[in-house]
Amino acid sequence: MVYALTDKSCRDAHPGALCPPTPRGTPMPALNPAAAVDERPSTAAEDPDVADSPETPDRPPSDDLLLRVPQQHRSRRTLESFMAAARHLLGQGGEAAVTVSDVARRAKVSVGAFYTRFEGRDDLIRYLGERSFEEAIEEWEAEIDREDTGLDPALSHLAAAFLAEPLRTVVRLDGYQDPAPSRLRRFEDRVARDLRLFDPFPSPPREDDLLRALFLVGGLRELARRAERDEGETETAVPADPDRLARIAASMLTGAITSEDPTDADQTPPTDPEGPGDGKAQAAAEVDPFDVWG
Structure with missing residues:
Protein backbone atom coordinates (compact mmCIF):
# COMPACT_ATOMS: atom_id res chain seq x y z
CA MET A 1 0.00 0.00 0.00
CA PRO A 41 8.20 -7.96 3.55
CA SER A 42 10.91 -9.59 1.46
CA THR A 43 11.04 -13.34 1.41
CA ALA A 44 14.67 -13.29 2.45
CA ALA A 45 13.73 -11.26 5.52
CA GLU A 46 11.11 -13.84 6.48
CA ASP A 47 13.36 -16.82 5.92
CA PRO A 48 17.11 -16.54 5.36
CA ASP A 49 17.10 -19.83 3.44
CA VAL A 50 15.27 -18.34 0.48
CA ALA A 51 17.23 -17.02 -2.47
CA ASP A 52 18.92 -13.69 -2.03
CA SER A 53 17.62 -12.34 -5.34
CA PRO A 54 15.41 -13.58 -8.17
CA GLU A 55 18.31 -13.38 -10.61
CA THR A 56 20.60 -15.68 -8.58
CA PRO A 57 18.45 -18.19 -6.75
CA ASP A 58 20.15 -20.41 -4.21
CA ARG A 59 18.07 -23.34 -5.30
CA PRO A 60 18.50 -24.46 -8.93
CA PRO A 61 15.96 -26.55 -10.83
CA SER A 62 15.22 -29.94 -9.31
CA ASP A 63 17.21 -31.81 -11.97
CA ASP A 64 20.41 -30.04 -10.91
CA LEU A 65 22.01 -32.19 -8.24
CA LEU A 66 24.71 -29.67 -7.35
CA LEU A 67 22.97 -27.12 -5.16
CA ARG A 68 24.46 -23.68 -5.50
CA VAL A 69 26.15 -22.51 -2.32
CA PRO A 70 24.18 -19.59 -0.86
CA GLN A 71 25.78 -16.16 -0.74
CA GLN A 72 24.07 -15.08 2.47
CA HIS A 73 25.90 -16.04 5.64
CA ARG A 74 22.79 -17.23 7.47
CA SER A 75 21.75 -19.33 4.49
CA ARG A 76 25.16 -20.99 4.32
CA ARG A 77 25.05 -21.67 8.04
CA THR A 78 21.62 -23.27 7.72
CA LEU A 79 22.80 -25.41 4.82
CA GLU A 80 25.81 -26.60 6.82
CA SER A 81 23.46 -27.49 9.67
CA PHE A 82 21.46 -29.66 7.29
CA MET A 83 24.64 -31.38 6.08
CA ALA A 84 25.96 -32.03 9.58
CA ALA A 85 22.62 -33.40 10.73
CA ALA A 86 22.26 -35.68 7.69
CA ARG A 87 25.80 -37.05 8.07
CA HIS A 88 25.24 -37.76 11.75
CA LEU A 89 22.00 -39.62 11.09
CA LEU A 90 23.59 -41.49 8.20
CA GLY A 91 26.37 -42.72 10.46
CA GLN A 92 23.94 -43.74 13.19
CA GLY A 93 21.44 -45.73 11.15
CA GLY A 94 22.23 -45.62 7.46
CA GLU A 95 20.24 -43.84 4.79
CA ALA A 96 16.95 -45.05 6.30
CA ALA A 97 17.62 -42.90 9.37
CA VAL A 98 17.86 -39.71 7.29
CA THR A 99 14.32 -38.30 7.44
CA VAL A 100 13.14 -34.75 6.91
CA SER A 101 11.75 -34.38 10.43
CA ASP A 102 14.89 -35.78 12.09
CA VAL A 103 17.22 -33.66 9.96
CA ALA A 104 15.24 -30.51 10.72
CA ARG A 105 15.07 -31.34 14.43
CA ARG A 106 18.80 -31.99 14.72
CA ALA A 107 19.66 -28.94 12.61
CA LYS A 108 17.28 -26.85 14.79
CA VAL A 109 15.55 -25.53 11.70
CA SER A 110 11.88 -25.67 10.80
CA VAL A 111 10.59 -28.23 8.34
CA GLY A 112 9.30 -25.37 6.22
CA ALA A 113 12.81 -23.96 5.94
CA PHE A 114 13.99 -27.40 4.83
CA TYR A 115 11.51 -27.44 1.96
CA THR A 116 12.60 -23.99 0.76
CA ARG A 117 15.91 -25.62 -0.16
CA PHE A 118 15.19 -29.28 -0.89
CA GLU A 119 12.25 -31.01 -2.53
CA GLY A 120 12.44 -33.85 -0.04
CA ARG A 121 14.56 -36.52 1.59
CA ASP A 122 15.91 -37.99 -1.65
CA ASP A 123 16.88 -34.54 -2.90
CA LEU A 124 18.86 -33.99 0.31
CA ILE A 125 20.63 -37.35 0.03
CA ARG A 126 21.55 -36.75 -3.61
CA TYR A 127 23.00 -33.39 -2.74
CA LEU A 128 24.85 -34.82 0.25
CA GLY A 129 26.43 -37.52 -1.92
CA GLU A 130 27.42 -35.18 -4.74
CA ARG A 131 28.84 -32.55 -2.44
CA SER A 132 30.80 -35.11 -0.42
CA PHE A 133 32.22 -36.57 -3.64
CA GLU A 134 33.32 -33.16 -4.92
CA GLU A 135 34.96 -32.30 -1.60
CA ALA A 136 36.79 -35.64 -1.47
CA ILE A 137 38.14 -35.10 -4.99
CA GLU A 138 39.31 -31.59 -4.10
CA GLU A 139 41.14 -32.83 -1.01
CA TRP A 140 42.84 -35.61 -2.99
CA GLU A 141 43.93 -33.22 -5.74
CA ALA A 142 45.41 -30.88 -3.14
CA GLU A 143 47.37 -33.80 -1.68
CA ILE A 144 48.92 -35.05 -4.91
CA ASP A 145 49.74 -31.51 -6.05
CA ARG A 146 52.04 -30.95 -3.09
CA GLU A 147 55.72 -30.79 -4.01
CA ASP A 148 56.82 -33.16 -1.26
CA THR A 149 54.18 -35.78 -1.91
CA GLY A 150 54.95 -39.40 -2.65
CA LEU A 151 53.46 -42.84 -2.28
CA ASP A 152 53.67 -42.97 1.54
CA PRO A 153 52.08 -39.55 2.26
CA ALA A 154 49.48 -40.15 -0.45
CA LEU A 155 48.48 -43.46 1.10
CA SER A 156 48.39 -41.90 4.57
CA HIS A 157 46.08 -39.20 3.27
CA LEU A 158 43.90 -41.81 1.58
CA ALA A 159 43.62 -43.94 4.71
CA ALA A 160 42.76 -40.88 6.80
CA ALA A 161 40.20 -39.80 4.19
CA PHE A 162 38.42 -43.14 4.37
CA LEU A 163 38.19 -42.72 8.15
CA ALA A 164 36.67 -39.22 8.07
CA GLU A 165 34.32 -36.92 6.24
CA PRO A 166 33.55 -36.25 3.46
CA LEU A 167 34.78 -39.51 1.93
CA ARG A 168 33.14 -41.60 4.64
CA THR A 169 29.76 -40.30 3.45
CA VAL A 170 30.59 -41.29 -0.14
CA VAL A 171 31.29 -44.84 1.06
CA ARG A 172 28.10 -45.00 3.13
CA LEU A 173 25.94 -43.78 0.25
CA ASP A 174 27.52 -46.06 -2.33
CA GLY A 175 24.73 -47.33 -4.56
CA TYR A 176 21.98 -45.22 -2.97
CA GLN A 177 20.68 -42.26 -4.99
CA ASP A 178 23.89 -42.77 -6.91
CA PRO A 179 24.40 -42.33 -10.65
CA ALA A 180 26.27 -44.93 -12.68
CA PRO A 181 29.19 -45.29 -12.40
CA SER A 182 28.90 -44.69 -8.68
CA ARG A 183 30.64 -41.82 -6.93
CA LEU A 184 32.80 -44.23 -4.95
CA ARG A 185 33.95 -46.01 -8.10
CA ARG A 186 34.76 -42.72 -9.82
CA PHE A 187 36.79 -41.62 -6.81
CA GLU A 188 38.72 -44.87 -6.52
CA ASP A 189 39.39 -45.01 -10.27
CA ARG A 190 40.82 -41.51 -10.10
CA VAL A 191 43.01 -42.31 -7.10
CA ALA A 192 44.29 -45.55 -8.67
CA ARG A 193 45.33 -43.74 -11.84
CA ASP A 194 47.15 -41.09 -9.80
CA LEU A 195 48.97 -43.65 -7.64
CA ARG A 196 50.66 -45.08 -10.71
CA LEU A 197 52.63 -41.82 -10.99
CA PHE A 198 54.61 -42.65 -7.83
CA ASP A 199 57.46 -45.06 -7.22
CA PRO A 200 57.68 -48.05 -7.14
CA PHE A 201 55.32 -48.17 -10.12
CA PRO A 202 57.47 -48.52 -13.25
CA SER A 203 57.36 -46.13 -16.16
CA PRO A 204 55.77 -46.85 -18.54
CA PRO A 205 53.18 -48.70 -16.43
CA ARG A 206 52.65 -52.39 -16.93
CA GLU A 207 49.38 -53.97 -17.92
CA ASP A 208 48.26 -54.95 -14.42
CA ASP A 209 49.54 -51.91 -12.52
CA LEU A 210 46.13 -50.23 -12.53
CA LEU A 211 44.57 -53.38 -11.09
CA ARG A 212 47.23 -53.46 -8.38
CA ALA A 213 46.47 -49.83 -7.50
CA LEU A 214 42.72 -50.50 -7.45
CA PHE A 215 43.29 -53.51 -5.20
CA LEU A 216 45.30 -51.31 -2.85
CA VAL A 217 42.67 -48.54 -2.74
CA GLY A 218 39.85 -51.01 -2.16
CA GLY A 219 41.82 -52.73 0.58
CA LEU A 220 42.40 -49.45 2.41
CA ARG A 221 38.72 -48.62 2.12
CA GLU A 222 37.63 -51.93 3.64
CA LEU A 223 40.22 -51.71 6.43
CA ALA A 224 39.01 -48.21 7.28
CA ARG A 225 35.41 -49.39 7.27
CA ARG A 226 36.28 -52.25 9.60
CA ALA A 227 38.34 -49.97 11.86
CA GLU A 228 35.27 -47.77 12.26
CA ARG A 229 33.20 -50.73 13.44
CA ASP A 230 35.76 -52.63 15.52
CA GLU A 231 35.61 -52.07 19.23
CA GLY A 232 37.94 -53.27 21.96
CA GLU A 233 41.38 -54.78 21.85
CA THR A 234 41.13 -58.02 19.91
CA GLU A 235 43.66 -59.87 17.82
CA THR A 236 41.91 -59.05 14.57
CA ALA A 237 40.84 -55.49 15.43
CA VAL A 238 41.92 -53.01 12.77
CA PRO A 239 43.58 -49.90 14.22
CA ALA A 240 42.16 -46.54 13.15
CA ASP A 241 45.70 -45.33 12.49
CA PRO A 242 46.11 -43.93 8.96
CA ASP A 243 49.91 -43.94 9.06
CA ARG A 244 50.06 -47.56 10.16
CA LEU A 245 47.55 -48.65 7.54
CA ALA A 246 49.49 -46.72 4.90
CA ARG A 247 52.79 -48.39 5.85
CA ILE A 248 51.21 -51.84 5.57
CA ALA A 249 49.65 -51.00 2.22
CA ALA A 250 52.88 -49.49 0.85
CA SER A 251 54.94 -52.53 1.85
CA MET A 252 52.44 -54.87 0.22
CA LEU A 253 52.37 -52.78 -2.93
CA THR A 254 56.15 -52.57 -3.13
CA GLY A 255 56.46 -56.31 -2.76
CA ALA A 256 53.85 -56.96 -5.43
CA ILE A 257 55.42 -54.57 -7.94
CA THR A 258 59.07 -55.49 -7.43
CA SER A 259 58.39 -59.23 -7.49
CA GLU A 260 58.54 -61.09 -10.75
CA ASP A 261 55.37 -60.75 -12.78
CA PRO A 262 53.95 -64.29 -13.06
CA THR A 263 52.58 -63.50 -16.50
CA ASP A 264 56.12 -62.91 -17.75
CA ALA A 265 57.62 -66.04 -16.23
CA ASP A 266 58.30 -69.04 -18.42
CA GLN A 267 55.76 -71.61 -17.33
CA THR A 268 57.19 -74.34 -19.57
CA PRO A 269 58.83 -77.09 -17.47
CA PRO A 270 62.46 -77.85 -18.30
CA THR A 271 62.94 -80.62 -20.81
CA ASP A 272 65.43 -83.42 -20.53
CA PRO A 273 68.17 -82.88 -23.15
CA GLU A 274 68.74 -86.64 -23.33
CA GLY A 275 65.10 -87.34 -24.06
CA PRO A 276 62.37 -89.05 -22.12
CA GLY A 277 64.24 -92.33 -22.16
CA ASP A 278 66.74 -91.23 -19.53
CA GLY A 279 65.45 -92.68 -16.25
CA LYS A 280 67.73 -90.62 -13.98
CA ALA A 281 66.59 -87.27 -15.38
CA GLN A 282 62.95 -88.33 -15.19
CA ALA A 283 63.33 -89.46 -11.58
CA ALA A 284 65.03 -86.18 -10.64
CA ALA A 285 62.16 -84.20 -12.13
CA GLU A 286 59.57 -86.11 -10.14
CA VAL A 287 59.54 -84.88 -6.54
CA ASP A 288 57.22 -86.25 -3.89
CA PRO A 289 55.41 -83.18 -2.39
CA PHE A 290 54.97 -85.01 0.92
CA ASP A 291 58.67 -85.75 1.28
CA VAL A 292 60.04 -82.79 3.24
CA TRP A 293 63.61 -83.89 2.52
CA GLY A 294 62.98 -84.27 -1.16
Whole structure:
Protein backbone atom coordinates (compact mmCIF):
# COMPACT_ATOMS: atom_id res chain seq x y z
CA MET A 1 0.00 0.00 0.00
CA VAL A 2 1.29 3.46 -0.91
CA TYR A 3 0.06 6.92 -0.01
CA ALA A 4 -1.29 9.23 -2.70
CA LEU A 5 -0.01 12.70 -3.26
CA THR A 6 -1.97 15.49 -1.56
CA ASP A 7 -3.94 17.89 -3.65
CA LYS A 8 -1.14 20.50 -3.78
CA SER A 9 1.66 18.04 -4.41
CA CYS A 10 -0.50 16.36 -7.03
CA ARG A 11 -0.85 19.59 -8.96
CA ASP A 12 2.87 20.29 -8.64
CA ALA A 13 3.83 16.85 -9.87
CA HIS A 14 1.20 16.63 -12.61
CA PRO A 15 0.47 20.08 -14.09
CA GLY A 16 -2.87 20.13 -15.85
CA ALA A 17 -4.01 16.84 -14.33
CA LEU A 18 -7.36 16.51 -12.63
CA CYS A 19 -6.32 15.90 -9.02
CA PRO A 20 -9.09 15.00 -6.59
CA PRO A 21 -9.20 17.09 -3.43
CA THR A 22 -8.05 14.28 -1.20
CA PRO A 23 -7.18 15.02 2.40
CA ARG A 24 -3.53 14.96 3.26
CA GLY A 25 -2.21 11.47 3.94
CA THR A 26 -5.27 9.58 2.71
CA PRO A 27 -4.22 6.22 1.25
CA MET A 28 -5.19 5.61 -2.37
CA PRO A 29 -3.63 3.99 -5.46
CA ALA A 30 -0.61 5.82 -6.80
CA LEU A 31 -1.17 8.04 -9.82
CA ASN A 32 2.17 7.01 -11.29
CA PRO A 33 2.41 3.22 -11.44
CA ALA A 34 6.20 3.45 -11.77
CA ALA A 35 6.34 5.15 -8.40
CA ALA A 36 4.49 2.34 -6.64
CA VAL A 37 6.55 0.50 -4.06
CA ASP A 38 5.81 -3.02 -2.90
CA GLU A 39 5.79 -2.82 0.87
CA ARG A 40 5.37 -6.55 1.42
CA PRO A 41 8.20 -7.96 3.55
CA SER A 42 10.91 -9.59 1.46
CA THR A 43 11.04 -13.34 1.41
CA ALA A 44 14.67 -13.29 2.45
CA ALA A 45 13.73 -11.26 5.52
CA GLU A 46 11.11 -13.84 6.48
CA ASP A 47 13.36 -16.82 5.92
CA PRO A 48 17.11 -16.54 5.36
CA ASP A 49 17.10 -19.83 3.44
CA VAL A 50 15.27 -18.34 0.48
CA ALA A 51 17.23 -17.02 -2.47
CA ASP A 52 18.92 -13.69 -2.03
CA SER A 53 17.62 -12.34 -5.34
CA PRO A 54 15.41 -13.58 -8.17
CA GLU A 55 18.31 -13.38 -10.61
CA THR A 56 20.60 -15.68 -8.58
CA PRO A 57 18.45 -18.19 -6.75
CA ASP A 58 20.15 -20.41 -4.21
CA ARG A 59 18.07 -23.34 -5.30
CA PRO A 60 18.50 -24.46 -8.93
CA PRO A 61 15.96 -26.55 -10.83
CA SER A 62 15.22 -29.94 -9.31
CA ASP A 63 17.21 -31.81 -11.97
CA ASP A 64 20.41 -30.04 -10.91
CA LEU A 65 22.01 -32.19 -8.24
CA LEU A 66 24.71 -29.67 -7.35
CA LEU A 67 22.97 -27.12 -5.16
CA ARG A 68 24.46 -23.68 -5.50
CA VAL A 69 26.15 -22.51 -2.32
CA PRO A 70 24.18 -19.59 -0.86
CA GLN A 71 25.78 -16.16 -0.74
CA GLN A 72 24.07 -15.08 2.47
CA HIS A 73 25.90 -16.04 5.64
CA ARG A 74 22.79 -17.23 7.47
CA SER A 75 21.75 -19.33 4.49
CA ARG A 76 25.16 -20.99 4.32
CA ARG A 77 25.05 -21.67 8.04
CA THR A 78 21.62 -23.27 7.72
CA LEU A 79 22.80 -25.41 4.82
CA GLU A 80 25.81 -26.60 6.82
CA SER A 81 23.46 -27.49 9.67
CA PHE A 82 21.46 -29.66 7.29
CA MET A 83 24.64 -31.38 6.08
CA ALA A 84 25.96 -32.03 9.58
CA ALA A 85 22.62 -33.40 10.73
CA ALA A 86 22.26 -35.68 7.69
CA ARG A 87 25.80 -37.05 8.07
CA HIS A 88 25.24 -37.76 11.75
CA LEU A 89 22.00 -39.62 11.09
CA LEU A 90 23.59 -41.49 8.20
CA GLY A 91 26.37 -42.72 10.46
CA GLN A 92 23.94 -43.74 13.19
CA GLY A 93 21.44 -45.73 11.15
CA GLY A 94 22.23 -45.62 7.46
CA GLU A 95 20.24 -43.84 4.79
CA ALA A 96 16.95 -45.05 6.30
CA ALA A 97 17.62 -42.90 9.37
CA VAL A 98 17.86 -39.71 7.29
CA THR A 99 14.32 -38.30 7.44
CA VAL A 100 13.14 -34.75 6.91
CA SER A 101 11.75 -34.38 10.43
CA ASP A 102 14.89 -35.78 12.09
CA VAL A 103 17.22 -33.66 9.96
CA ALA A 104 15.24 -30.51 10.72
CA ARG A 105 15.07 -31.34 14.43
CA ARG A 106 18.80 -31.99 14.72
CA ALA A 107 19.66 -28.94 12.61
CA LYS A 108 17.28 -26.85 14.79
CA VAL A 109 15.55 -25.53 11.70
CA SER A 110 11.88 -25.67 10.80
CA VAL A 111 10.59 -28.23 8.34
CA GLY A 112 9.30 -25.37 6.22
CA ALA A 113 12.81 -23.96 5.94
CA PHE A 114 13.99 -27.40 4.83
CA TYR A 115 11.51 -27.44 1.96
CA THR A 116 12.60 -23.99 0.76
CA ARG A 117 15.91 -25.62 -0.16
CA PHE A 118 15.19 -29.28 -0.89
CA GLU A 119 12.25 -31.01 -2.53
CA GLY A 120 12.44 -33.85 -0.04
CA ARG A 121 14.56 -36.52 1.59
CA ASP A 122 15.91 -37.99 -1.65
CA ASP A 123 16.88 -34.54 -2.90
CA LEU A 124 18.86 -33.99 0.31
CA ILE A 125 20.63 -37.35 0.03
CA ARG A 126 21.55 -36.75 -3.61
CA TYR A 127 23.00 -33.39 -2.74
CA LEU A 128 24.85 -34.82 0.25
CA GLY A 129 26.43 -37.52 -1.92
CA GLU A 130 27.42 -35.18 -4.74
CA ARG A 131 28.84 -32.55 -2.44
CA SER A 132 30.80 -35.11 -0.42
CA PHE A 133 32.22 -36.57 -3.64
CA GLU A 134 33.32 -33.16 -4.92
CA GLU A 135 34.96 -32.30 -1.60
CA ALA A 136 36.79 -35.64 -1.47
CA ILE A 137 38.14 -35.10 -4.99
CA GLU A 138 39.31 -31.59 -4.10
CA GLU A 139 41.14 -32.83 -1.01
CA TRP A 140 42.84 -35.61 -2.99
CA GLU A 141 43.93 -33.22 -5.74
CA ALA A 142 45.41 -30.88 -3.14
CA GLU A 143 47.37 -33.80 -1.68
CA ILE A 144 48.92 -35.05 -4.91
CA ASP A 145 49.74 -31.51 -6.05
CA ARG A 146 52.04 -30.95 -3.09
CA GLU A 147 55.72 -30.79 -4.01
CA ASP A 148 56.82 -33.16 -1.26
CA THR A 149 54.18 -35.78 -1.91
CA GLY A 150 54.95 -39.40 -2.65
CA LEU A 151 53.46 -42.84 -2.28
CA ASP A 152 53.67 -42.97 1.54
CA PRO A 153 52.08 -39.55 2.26
CA ALA A 154 49.48 -40.15 -0.45
CA LEU A 155 48.48 -43.46 1.10
CA SER A 156 48.39 -41.90 4.57
CA HIS A 157 46.08 -39.20 3.27
CA LEU A 158 43.90 -41.81 1.58
CA ALA A 159 43.62 -43.94 4.71
CA ALA A 160 42.76 -40.88 6.80
CA ALA A 161 40.20 -39.80 4.19
CA PHE A 162 38.42 -43.14 4.37
CA LEU A 163 38.19 -42.72 8.15
CA ALA A 164 36.67 -39.22 8.07
CA GLU A 165 34.32 -36.92 6.24
CA PRO A 166 33.55 -36.25 3.46
CA LEU A 167 34.78 -39.51 1.93
CA ARG A 168 33.14 -41.60 4.64
CA THR A 169 29.76 -40.30 3.45
CA VAL A 170 30.59 -41.29 -0.14
CA VAL A 171 31.29 -44.84 1.06
CA ARG A 172 28.10 -45.00 3.13
CA LEU A 173 25.94 -43.78 0.25
CA ASP A 174 27.52 -46.06 -2.33
CA GLY A 175 24.73 -47.33 -4.56
CA TYR A 176 21.98 -45.22 -2.97
CA GLN A 177 20.68 -42.26 -4.99
CA ASP A 178 23.89 -42.77 -6.91
CA PRO A 179 24.40 -42.33 -10.65
CA ALA A 180 26.27 -44.93 -12.68
CA PRO A 181 29.19 -45.29 -12.40
CA SER A 182 28.90 -44.69 -8.68
CA ARG A 183 30.64 -41.82 -6.93
CA LEU A 184 32.80 -44.23 -4.95
CA ARG A 185 33.95 -46.01 -8.10
CA ARG A 186 34.76 -42.72 -9.82
CA PHE A 187 36.79 -41.62 -6.81
CA GLU A 188 38.72 -44.87 -6.52
CA ASP A 189 39.39 -45.01 -10.27
CA ARG A 190 40.82 -41.51 -10.10
CA VAL A 191 43.01 -42.31 -7.10
CA ALA A 192 44.29 -45.55 -8.67
CA ARG A 193 45.33 -43.74 -11.84
CA ASP A 194 47.15 -41.09 -9.80
CA LEU A 195 48.97 -43.65 -7.64
CA ARG A 196 50.66 -45.08 -10.71
CA LEU A 197 52.63 -41.82 -10.99
CA PHE A 198 54.61 -42.65 -7.83
CA ASP A 199 57.46 -45.06 -7.22
CA PRO A 200 57.68 -48.05 -7.14
CA PHE A 201 55.32 -48.17 -10.12
CA PRO A 202 57.47 -48.52 -13.25
CA SER A 203 57.36 -46.13 -16.16
CA PRO A 204 55.77 -46.85 -18.54
CA PRO A 205 53.18 -48.70 -16.43
CA ARG A 206 52.65 -52.39 -16.93
CA GLU A 207 49.38 -53.97 -17.92
CA ASP A 208 48.26 -54.95 -14.42
CA ASP A 209 49.54 -51.91 -12.52
CA LEU A 210 46.13 -50.23 -12.53
CA LEU A 211 44.57 -53.38 -11.09
CA ARG A 212 47.23 -53.46 -8.38
CA ALA A 213 46.47 -49.83 -7.50
CA LEU A 214 42.72 -50.50 -7.45
CA PHE A 215 43.29 -53.51 -5.20
CA LEU A 216 45.30 -51.31 -2.85
CA VAL A 217 42.67 -48.54 -2.74
CA GLY A 218 39.85 -51.01 -2.16
CA GLY A 219 41.82 -52.73 0.58
CA LEU A 220 42.40 -49.45 2.41
CA ARG A 221 38.72 -48.62 2.12
CA GLU A 222 37.63 -51.93 3.64
CA LEU A 223 40.22 -51.71 6.43
CA ALA A 224 39.01 -48.21 7.28
CA ARG A 225 35.41 -49.39 7.27
CA ARG A 226 36.28 -52.25 9.60
CA ALA A 227 38.34 -49.97 11.86
CA GLU A 228 35.27 -47.77 12.26
CA ARG A 229 33.20 -50.73 13.44
CA ASP A 230 35.76 -52.63 15.52
CA GLU A 231 35.61 -52.07 19.23
CA GLY A 232 37.94 -53.27 21.96
CA GLU A 233 41.38 -54.78 21.85
CA THR A 234 41.13 -58.02 19.91
CA GLU A 235 43.66 -59.87 17.82
CA THR A 236 41.91 -59.05 14.57
CA ALA A 237 40.84 -55.49 15.43
CA VAL A 238 41.92 -53.01 12.77
CA PRO A 239 43.58 -49.90 14.22
CA ALA A 240 42.16 -46.54 13.15
CA ASP A 241 45.70 -45.33 12.49
CA PRO A 242 46.11 -43.93 8.96
CA ASP A 243 49.91 -43.94 9.06
CA ARG A 244 50.06 -47.56 10.16
CA LEU A 245 47.55 -48.65 7.54
CA ALA A 246 49.49 -46.72 4.90
CA ARG A 247 52.79 -48.39 5.85
CA ILE A 248 51.21 -51.84 5.57
CA ALA A 249 49.65 -51.00 2.22
CA ALA A 250 52.88 -49.49 0.85
CA SER A 251 54.94 -52.53 1.85
CA MET A 252 52.44 -54.87 0.22
CA LEU A 253 52.37 -52.78 -2.93
CA THR A 254 56.15 -52.57 -3.13
CA GLY A 255 56.46 -56.31 -2.76
CA ALA A 256 53.85 -56.96 -5.43
CA ILE A 257 55.42 -54.57 -7.94
CA THR A 258 59.07 -55.49 -7.43
CA SER A 259 58.39 -59.23 -7.49
CA GLU A 260 58.54 -61.09 -10.75
CA ASP A 261 55.37 -60.75 -12.78
CA PRO A 262 53.95 -64.29 -13.06
CA THR A 263 52.58 -63.50 -16.50
CA ASP A 264 56.12 -62.91 -17.75
CA ALA A 265 57.62 -66.04 -16.23
CA ASP A 266 58.30 -69.04 -18.42
CA GLN A 267 55.76 -71.61 -17.33
CA THR A 268 57.19 -74.34 -19.57
CA PRO A 269 58.83 -77.09 -17.47
CA PRO A 270 62.46 -77.85 -18.30
CA THR A 271 62.94 -80.62 -20.81
CA ASP A 272 65.43 -83.42 -20.53
CA PRO A 273 68.17 -82.88 -23.15
CA GLU A 274 68.74 -86.64 -23.33
CA GLY A 275 65.10 -87.34 -24.06
CA PRO A 276 62.37 -89.05 -22.12
CA GLY A 277 64.24 -92.33 -22.16
CA ASP A 278 66.74 -91.23 -19.53
CA GLY A 279 65.45 -92.68 -16.25
CA LYS A 280 67.73 -90.62 -13.98
CA ALA A 281 66.59 -87.27 -15.38
CA GLN A 282 62.95 -88.33 -15.19
CA ALA A 283 63.33 -89.46 -11.58
CA ALA A 284 65.03 -86.18 -10.64
CA ALA A 285 62.16 -84.20 -12.13
CA GLU A 286 59.57 -86.11 -10.14
CA VAL A 287 59.54 -84.88 -6.54
CA ASP A 288 57.22 -86.25 -3.89
CA PRO A 289 55.41 -83.18 -2.39
CA PHE A 290 54.97 -85.01 0.92
CA ASP A 291 58.67 -85.75 1.28
CA VAL A 292 60.04 -82.79 3.24
CA TRP A 293 63.61 -83.89 2.52
CA GLY A 294 62.98 -84.27 -1.16
